[in-house]
Amino acid sequence: MTAVEKQMHVAVLVFPGSNCDIDCYKAVEQTIGQPVEYVWHEASDLSKFDLILVPGGFSYGDYLRSGAIARFSPVMEEVRKAAEAGKFVLGICNGFQILLESGLLPGAMRRNNSLKFRCSPTTLEVTNNKTAFTHEYAAGEKIQIPIAHGEGNYYCDEETLARLEKNGQIVFKYSGENPNGSVADIAGLINERGNVLGMMPHPERAIDVLLGSEDGSRMFTSVLKAWRENAYGTAATASR
């Protein structure tokens, strides 16, 4: 097989209460056409997957706190292992909240400062386009990606914020109005290693002009290209 034909295997995790799982699955099919599977939260082996999508929704009804129960699902231990092995992990909305609760990304989520759920298009600034997920965007590019959440008010302490900024871990910022009050207008961030990204906006909802925007498509094509070219610190996937 030549490098171009290599198939990237994508997992879409399904927790009880996930509801953007179908949208993520469709987005993978439509944007990159790679093999994609739903993986139930009780799964104990993710070794065949190269990209793990942790979708949005209300895992376990978001009871207690968003993502607080899902982090104890058996599959999250496998997600941790995959992240350590350098596999790509993308958490969207509730998926981001779960990654925070799991400690795979720093910080925590609070209720929107309006105390109301908010669903609307937002403009994001791509503040780091040197990641596996964003290299097909221009630096500083403004993109349209919708949000839909009640708890997207990202918080971290000043020390952590300084570190995130220094390392270029802040990948997306809200441009113009900040819809939830997040620290430093943060909409999405990546781990130091550059293989685990969490974001509140929904790129899978922005892959078709008919639905309002296709600016999210390049996140999927970016990560496929990064994986195929073994770029952006994906050493572990080369051993496949």
Add this chain to the structure above:
Amino acid sequence: MAQQQQQAVKTEPTAEQVRDQKLYRQMGMTDEEYQLVVGHLGGRLPNYTEIGVFSVLWSEHCSYKNSKVVLKKFPVTGPRVLMGPGEGAGVVDIGDNQAAVFKIESHNHPSAVEPYQGAATGVGGIIRDIFSIGARPVALMNSLRFGDLKNDRVKYLFENVVSGIAGYGNCIGIPTVGGEIMFDESYEGNPLVNAMCVGLIDHDRIQRGLAQGIGNPVFYVGPATGRDGIHGATFASEELGEDSEEKRPSVQVGDPFMEKLVMEACLEVIEKGLVLGIQDMGAAGLTSSSAEMAAKAGNGMELWLDKVPQREPGMTAYEMMLSESQERMLFVTTPDKEAAVKEVFRKWGIFCEVVGKVTDTGRLVLVHHGEVVGDMPVKALVDECPMYHKPSKVPDYYVRNAEVDTLRYDEVKDVQGALLRLLASPTIASKEWVYHQYDHMVRTATIVRPGSDAAVVRVDGTRKALAMSTDCNGRYVYLDPEVGGAIAVAEAARNVVCSGAEPLAITDNLNFGSPEKPEAFWQLEKATDGMAEACRVLETPVIGGNVSLYNENARGAIYPTPVVGMVGLVHDVNHVTTQGFKSEGDVIFLLGETFAELGGSEFQLVMHGVTEGRPPKLDLAAEKRLLRSLLSAIQGGLVRSAHDLSEGGLAVALAESCISGDVGANVDWAVDGLRTDVALFSESQSRVIVTCTPEQADALQLHFVEEGVPVTRIGTVGGTKLNVKVNGQAVIDAEVNTLESTWKDAIPCLMK
């Protein structure tokens, strides 16, 4: 525990006490109805559980005993109708072996006393109706009515109803894509909360609520039964009063996470072909689902109440049968599939218990603690509730209104000022504050989001889409129920067509006052006459719906509000059209005729403080010509934007199209014989503004002329202002930004 049970049993009235103390009256049953029950039991006195079961099934909410006489008038069949009224929801063919499933339902009374849970469980209930058919729910809509938004109690109800709808729909992951909201003092204290759900299904997957196959097991799935919502259906069938606050325990508590699991599990067992018949436990819970499933199949059912999962110890048979605990379903399958069924529910972590069996006795038999605690003929419960044809009387106000001259008010010279006041009226103002709280994009199929004439949701894997709209102007219906009822149907159809869809069918929610009042019953009779006629002419049959009577407040009945939920088929997503003006230079046409019709208009209420006279008239033949010709123009690629003229007339429609399109317009309209304020704010029906490119303007105009639709070229799109001249006189010259901020800020300002 045993002691508690004993106590419960002991405190329950005996059959003799039920009779002697006429306890059935507390359950909404009349003396005559009680005697009928005794007759159905062969002369035996019904015990407390049995009379409870009879009373809920014979409530208006479950039996339609006062409304069936008017529901009979509706056309319910058509070439596309696969399943009409009678099941959880109706089903219409959309081609390619696919079908749309939809229904609307009210949760008015619960929302009046407990707005968050009342609204949330309204959403939960209508979703269950859709997936009980086997359909995947793809969209939610809602139609809401509140009192004057300046009133603190109204603000509280509005805020919490919206939160409740958002809380349920967002969590379960079904987009809330649209609906409508009107504010009027008439709804003070008795808000209307009508929720609609639309689903998709393949023809061969359609389920019915049938308890088939003698001896087959009856499964209970979902969370345990608690003491909540007992007699909810009875509560819904009486007027709200000072003691309504005490009925808070009649309001159920929703758990959308649980419903998400129940929905996925039920769709999975249906998909795997493991189900023979399924029905949700909606109003009257276990009672209605068991009795109705048995009745529809012509069978009986035996229920073993000890097997029913229970949230607390010591529940009586009465409590279990009448509980309206949410998110529960009842279904029947064959014994060989029991293991496979249980495996699916185990995976989703949901109770799945065999609680009974199908019998050939034709009786609903309840067994508790090894004793038969209820034994009733199913047919009597479901099909033999006495039907009433209440007396009706023409109300005095209706007679008086015939004499009202709606041109008696002084001419409003400051037309622009009037436009701004109308744009700031909560009924017309932007509902962004509301729909930003609803996830309207989940499932990634929402092509037209809230804020246009109809919402449009794509059918995945095809070029097709569904357009949906809910409509009803209660003021029109109040002023003339027959015309107002017809307008509700016509406007819904117009909205659907403006979005590029062919109207298919409707679901209706009849929100009226007490049928015991002859004037209110007259409104119901007349409104349904108008609706039925409009449905016949526009070829949009009624495939299901809901009746909510007894909507009254201290001042009397609410405005009669028969909400129409219409679904249309977009044959190709290229046809999808929105209300916003598109490009500089596009030509604006007004379709239809404008008359001096201010009765029931938003202008009349906002500027003159009254709702009086007769509403706009409706010519159904003209409406049909308009709809047919507009749809063919859209499908022929001639139309760039289309917007129905409704509340606020032409002036408001122009402003909305400018705001939505973020572009101005220059309108120069010559209109004979009408005062300027009347011309711009009249709410004459069967009117639409459409735009097209300059190159296609002649072709479009010719098209409508040939179709016999009045068409007037009134201006062009462009600039940053809305400029309007009427008969050569400039009356509006406003920056679109100013119009937009007035329109958008109105509700947030009131809610601060």
